[in-house]
Amino acid sequence: MQFEPNFWQTKSLLEMTDSEWEALCDGCGKCCYRKYIQGRGKRQKLYYTRIACNLLNLETGKCGHYEARFRLEKDCTKLTKKNLPDFHWLPATCAYRLLYEGKALPKWHPLISGDEQSVKNAGIFIADGVHENDVIDWFEFVIDEE
Ligand code: SF4
Numbered sequence: 001m002q003f004e005p006n007f008w009q010t011k012s013l014l015e016m017t018d019s020e021w022e023a024l025c026d027g028c029g030k031c032c033y034r035k036y037i038q039g040r041g042k043r044q045k046l047y048y049t050r051i052a053c054n055l056l057n058l059e060t061g062k063c064g065h066y067e068a069r070f071r072l073e074k075d076c077t078k079l080t081k082k083n084l085p086d087f088h089w090l091p092a093t094c095a096y097r098l099l100y101e102g103k104a105l106p107k108w109h110p111l112i113s114g115d116e117q118s119v120k121n122a123g124i125f126i127a128d129g130v131h132e133n134d135v136i137d138w139f140e141f142v143i144d145e146e
Pocket residue numbers: 024025026027028029030031032079090091093094095096
């Protein structure tokens with residue numbers, strides 16, 4: 001797919017075409033790892049974990065049942081322009097969150113590097129992920145990330 005050069009710098013998220021929007025995803029798979037919120041109000045904290053959705057391929061970071069994901073996983077969330085304001089739960093490296101917050105894409109993003117492997121090479125993938133079905137105590141799998 002050919003895109004306008006540096007479209008992520010010249011267009012707002014709302015101005016992007018569907019294919020440009022899709023191309024923003026770096027394929028890290030981090031949005032498919034479980035999170036939980038503890039506390040309320042100012043004390044509220046979002047925790048990220050190494051616990052993956054059962055549909056996630058832990059090696060590739062891709063959904064194993066992409067077409068059927070909303071039917072198979074009731075809480076699977078589609079990232080759209082409409083729910084942009086809710087993207088604060090996305091990992092800090094996520095292109096949608098970065099652009100929404102007015103930040104630049106990192107050099108390892110495939111749109112810049114031209115190489116899908118650059119995400120893995122930059123250490124963005126979650127190492128030692130486990131599927132939710134295999135977990136008893138979530139607290140053992142919390143990772144330190146904002
Ligand atoms: S966290 Fe963002 S960049 Fe990574 S897979 Fe999810 S939507 Fe794509």
